[in-house]
Amino acid sequence: MLKIFNTLTKKKELFDSYHKRKVNIYVCGITVYDYCHIGHGRTFTVFDMIVRYLKHLKYSLKYVRNITDIDDKVIKKSQENKESVFSLTNRMILSMQEDFLNLGLLPPSIEPRATEYINIMISMIKYFLDKKFAYISDNGDIFFSINSYKSYGLLSNQILNHLKTNYNINAYDFKHFNHDFVLWKKSNKFNEPKWSSPWGLGRPGWHIECSSINHKIFGKNLDIHGGGLDLLFPHHENERAQSNCFYDYNQYGKYWIHVGMLLLKNQKMSKRLHNTLLLKNLINQYNSEVIRYFFLSTHYRSPIFYDEKNIKKSYLSLRNLYFTLTKQIYNYQFLAHDVFSKFRNFSIQFYQAMDDDFNTPKAISILFEISKKAIFFLNNHRIDLAQYLIFQLKHLANTIGLLCQNPNVFFMQNKFLNHNQSLDINIMNLIEDRDIARKNKQWILADKLRRKLFRLNIILEDTPAGTIWKKIG
Numbered sequence: 001m002l003k004i005f006n007t008l009t010k011k012k013e014l015f016d017s018y019h020k021r022k023v024n025i026y027v028c029g030i031t032v033y034d035y036c037h038i039g040h041g042r043t044f045t046v047f048d049m050i051v052r053y054l055k056h057l058k059y060s061l062k063y064v065r066n067i068t069d070i071d072d073k074v075i076k077k078s079q080e081n082k083e084s085v086f087s088l089t090n091r092m093i094l095s096m097q098e099d100f101l102n103l104g105l106l107p108p109s110i111e112p113r114a115t116e117y118i119n120i121m122i123s124m125i126k127y128f129l130d131k132k133f134a135y136i137s138d139n140g141d142i143f144f145s146i147n148s149y150k151s152y153g154l155l156s157n158q159i160l161n162h163l164k165t166n167y168n169i170n171a172y173d174f175k176h177f178n179h180d181f182v183l184w185k186k187s188n189k190f191n192e193p194k195w196s197s198p199w200g201l202g203r204p205g206w207h208i209e210c211s212s213i214n215h216k217i218f219g220k221n222l223d224i225h226g227g228g229l230d231l232l233f234p235h236h237e238n239e240r241a242q243s244n245c246f247y248d249y250n251q252y253g254k255y256w257i258h259v260g261m262l263l264l265k266n267q268k269m270s271k272r273l274h275n276t277l278l279l280k281n282l283i284n285q286y287n288s289e290v291i292r293y294f295f296l297s298t299h300y301r302s303p304i305f306y307d308e309k310n311i312k313k314s315y316l317s318l319r320n321l322y323f324t325l326t327k328q329i330y331n332y333q334f335l336a337h338d339v340f341s342k343f344r345n346f347s348i349q350f351y352q353a354m355d356d357d358f359n360t361p362k363a364i365s366i367l368f369e370i371s372k373k374a375i376f377f378l379n380n381h382r383i384d385l386a387q388y389l390i391f392q393l394k395h396l397a398n399t400i401g402l403l404c405q406n407p408n409v410f411f412m413q414n415k416f417l418n419h420n421q422s423l424d425i426n427i428m429n430l431i432e433d434r435d436i437a438r439k440n441k442q443w444i445l446a447d448k449l450r451r452k453l454f455r456l457n458i459i460l461e462d463t464p465a466g467t468i469w470k471k472i473g
Helices: 038-056 072-081 085-102 114-130 160-164 207-217 229-247 279-285 288-296 308-325 338-355 360-379 383-398 407-412 421-439 443-455
Strands: 003-006 011-014 022-027 060-065 134-136 142-144 181-186 202-204 224-228 255-259 262-264 304-306 458-463 466-471
Touching: 003 255, 022 038, 022 207, 038 060, 038 224, 038 255, 038 262, 038 279, 038 288, 060 207, 072 085, 085 279, 114 134, 114 142, 114 181, 114 202, 114 207, 114 229, 142 229, 181 207, 181 229, 202 207, 207 229, 224 229, 229 255, 279 288, 288 308, 288 360, 304 308, 308 360, 308 383, 308 407, 338 360, 338 383, 360 383, 407 466, 421 443, 421 458, 421 466, 443 458
Parallel strands: 022 060, 022 224, 224 255, 262 304
Antiparallel strands: 003 011, 134 142, 142 181, 181 202, 458 466
């Protein structure tokens, strides 16, 4: 039975969706003012893994990942670029979608833009004002009063009285309390987007966006709410406060899932710290499954430390699993064999790991045990048992988005040999010439080309999927 660590209750809980075999999942998406960095890659790869696994368990999913296309950062960036907000956000959305496609992520069921829900935001803000959860400040902005929600701080484990110690009346003289957050920003500036409202021209604050989108799509029936750990406070705390007040309800979001930080030289990766690595650059350098393996090799709630050495370790590990797949005989007909049943324990252990709060490091370790056993049987000429284990290896790995490529393609796309592109092209040409020679049964020429490749420190292995080459030395 699947158990998920719930940030709200701070414990693992048995998963039970509102509607049997159906799951509503909402993940806070990108603020599209710049290109995605690899921290985004980690967060959305984790949720892609969760979505894939839930689908594998035969749940029907509605997966929503929003896009914040109006925000202070968006406006500032568009002004710096001397382009319209619409132009900037469209460009960044296309770039984001290309990055996620190249990373191998499944598309969400719905990918709503915040600006498509302005009317819903306005109606919610009006409700908050009517019910005294919000107020209009002296400068015309509308703020949510966190003192009006008695459970504020429960999700992020913040203590309201402690927050009050940060109060500075001079800096926040238009707020009732310095941690009250903006719902609607009054705007009279000619060079920024604005919408009509009962309170004049303006634009929404950040936190109201997610509450409004969820209200429209899911209502109260939100099973999983997720995002990066950096969103826990204040964004998710504020969003939860709004939605619970709107519904007069205290369980907006049944399970809250947060992905740990990606650290670069022991620092959180962020544009503010000027230490970001763009996701598109990582994808251009490494195979997408190598990146996925790197992200999933650490438990999603733990911090992950990025450096090139760790990525290369991920490649070497994944390469070993793919090497086992090269031994697969496609369309192999398994005979009835009682001994196969003893290998079901591998599947049981894999599912136990995944059902334990998506413990991908443990699950991956099971994949290596299967791989090792398959190679053992191959070496001992037990082809039937080896083929069964190889089939099991691929089947289980696919549930988390690994070993989905043709092994030949994986090895051919080895990004670690691109330091000498002209050499790689020469290698590919020689391999192609050898393949043609073998098809024409020109065995002497084929052997000559193999020896030539060997002198370039390249060894070949002919598999049912094609010829695989690897660099030695």
